[in-house]
Amino acid sequence: MANPDRERLVALDKERVWHPYTEMSRYRETVDPLVVVRAEGSRLYDADGSVYLDANASWWTSVLGHNHPRLVEALRRQAGELCHTALAGITHPAAAELAERLCAVTPAGLEHVFYSDNGSTSVEVAMKLCLQYWSQNGRPERRGFVSLEEAFHGETLGVTALGGVEVFRRPFARSLLECIHVPAPTRPDSMERALDALAKAVLGNRDTLAGVVLEPVVQGAAGMQIYDPAFLVAARELCDEADVFLVLDEVFSGYGRTGPMWAGGHASVVPDLMCTAKGFSGGMFPMAATLATERIFEGFLGDPERAFYYGHTFCGNPLGAAVALEVLRVFDEEKVLEAAAPKSRRIAAAFDGLASLPGVTCVRSIGMIGALDLEGDSGYLAGAGWRVYEEARARGAYLRPLGNVVYVTPSLNIPDPDLDRLLEIVQESVTAVAG
Numbered sequence: 229m230a231n232p233d234r235e236r237l238v239a240l241d242k243e244r245v246w247h248p249y250t251e252m253s254r255y256r257e258t259v260d261p262l263v264v265v266r267a268e269g270s271r272l273y274d275a276d277g278s279v280y281l282d283a284n285a286s287w288w289t290s291v292l293g294h295n296h297p298r299l300v301e302a303l304r305r306q307a308g309e310l311c312h313t314a315l316a317g318i319t320h321p322a323a324a325e326l327a328e329r330l331c332a333v334t335p336a337g338l339e340h341v342f343y344s345d346n347g348s349t350s351v352e353v354a355m356k357l358c359l360q361y362w363s364q365n366g367r368p369e370r371r372g373f374v375s376l377e378e379a380f381h382g383e384t385l386g387v388t389a390l391g392g393v394e395v396f397r398r399p400f401a402r403s404l405l406e407c408i409h410v411p412a413p414t415r416p417d418s419m420e421r422a423l424d425a426l427a428k429a430v431l432g433n434r435d436t437l438a439g440v441v442l443e444p445v446v447q448g449a450a451g452m453q454i455y456d457p458a459f460l461v462a463a464r465e466l467c468d469e470a471d472v473f474l475v476l477d478e479v480f481s482g483y484g485r486t487g488p489m490w491a492g493g494h495a496s497v498v499p500d501l502m503c504t505a506k507g508f509s510g511g512m513f514p515m516a517a518t519l520a521t522e523r524i525f526e527g528f529l530g531d532p533e534r535a536f537y538y539g540h541t542f543c544g545n546p547l548g549a550a551v552a553l554e555v556l557r558v559f560d561e562e563k564v565l566e567a568a569a570p571k572s573r574r575i576a577a578a579f580d581g582l583a584s585l586p587g588v589t590c591v592r593s594i595g596m597i598g599a600l601d602l603e604g605d606s607g608y609l610a611g612a613g614w615r616v617y618e619e620a621r622a623r624g625a626y627l628r629p630l631g632n633v634v635y636v637t638p639s640l641n642i643p644d645p646d647l648d649r650l651l652e653i654v655q656e657s658v659t660a661v662a663g
């Protein structure tokens with residue numbers, strides 16, 4: 229039955245809202261968007277009464293499920309006290325307590341927290357810290373970066389230089405900072421070639437490199453491509469040898485997405501700079517942080533002009549900080565990582581079982597990530613993934629693909645019945661399209 233309010237909202241949306249990653253004429257003519265009016269746990273509620281399992285935890289953010297009562301309460305409590313204040317010459321309880329707690333759960337050696345408001349800026353901050361550090365500590369010629377082919381580190385112009393996903397990079401390719409892209413060790417038998425290329429890039433450019441930036445263990449936007457943590461160990465050794473900074477972008481991989489709290493933990497690698505966002509605020513608030521070692525922090529001390537002249541209006545925003553602090557408490561008190569371990573085994577078993585379906589060329593999983601490749605054109609704009617999306621939607625799941633890669637990244641505490649139903653929907657939808 230038509231819902232007049234829903235129709236009106238969709239009409240307003242199509243008239244005015246410019247959607248991300250979306251060709252708008254096709255969207256206007258052919259897409260019937262979900263109109264989500266409420267969410268709870270792993271479910272999204274549409275204005276038309278439909279309910280959808282949120283297979284990607286709303287762009288990989290909602291690690292504790294939607295509207296976790298403790299996070300909602302933390303937000304409500306903070307909103308009653310202080311919604312925003314500048315972080316210059318001022319601090320506030322949430323920012324201070326959160327920084328202390330964050331340093332306690334990140335690898336030893338990361339001692340200082342710089343706040344910003346999204347994943348892209350957390351990496352942008354790391355890049356600027358590298359550049360300014362070398363510029364004022366005797367190595368101004370160090371301005372280049374190394375990243376992986378198919379990397380994704382966000383959308384600001386600075387971090388677009390690091391990115392290797394072709395559609396996101398192409399329009400801006402002529403306006404970017406220097407970056408050497410080396411092959412990722414994500415394909416079968418690619419490790420040796422990747423290590424070799426990384427060694428050449430780092431050691432061969434040691435005089436001009438500012439940093440190496442990696443998504444540890446999983447390249448999300450590349451299509452949930454997973455690699456052996458041994459690569460991180462080698463990257464750490466090469467960065468040490470060349471005295472270049474290692475930046476780990478844990479924006480997607482952090483907060484237990486791959487099993488341990490941080491994906492760098494698979495290899496016990498301590499970066500010089502670490503970026504966190506997405507799960508950092510439980511998907512409730514735009515909020516991010518970049519953590520730095522003592523050495524980097526000290527490189528900005530002394531004369532006033534040595535300060536890091538960088539900040540965002542909403543740096544350390546009290547609402548975001550209060551939620552992020554509560555997220556860490558919930559992880560601890562509800563033993564979220566331990567409770568997710570058996571769920572991740574369910575995901576692995578289900579995806580292993582999908583490997584034999586017609587039309588599926590490859591499956592992989594790690595932690596709370598399961599992914600499969602569909603036969604056919606690959607690349608971000610490929611079509612088969614969208615047909616699976618439609619089938620899944622008809623069955624009650626929001627299963628946005630990455631090109632021909634169909635994947636799930638549910639909240640870490642998704643109830644077992646919801647997880648099992650979601651995995652069934654993946655199976656049924658892939659079978660309907662490819663079978």
Ligand SMILES: *Cc1c(COP(=O)(O)O)cnc(C)c1O
Nearest residue numbers: 346347348380381382448479480
């Ligand atoms: C999502 C993502 C970003 C960008 O975060 P935004 O909050 O969208 O700016 C950066 N790095 C990685 C690894 C990501 O997955």
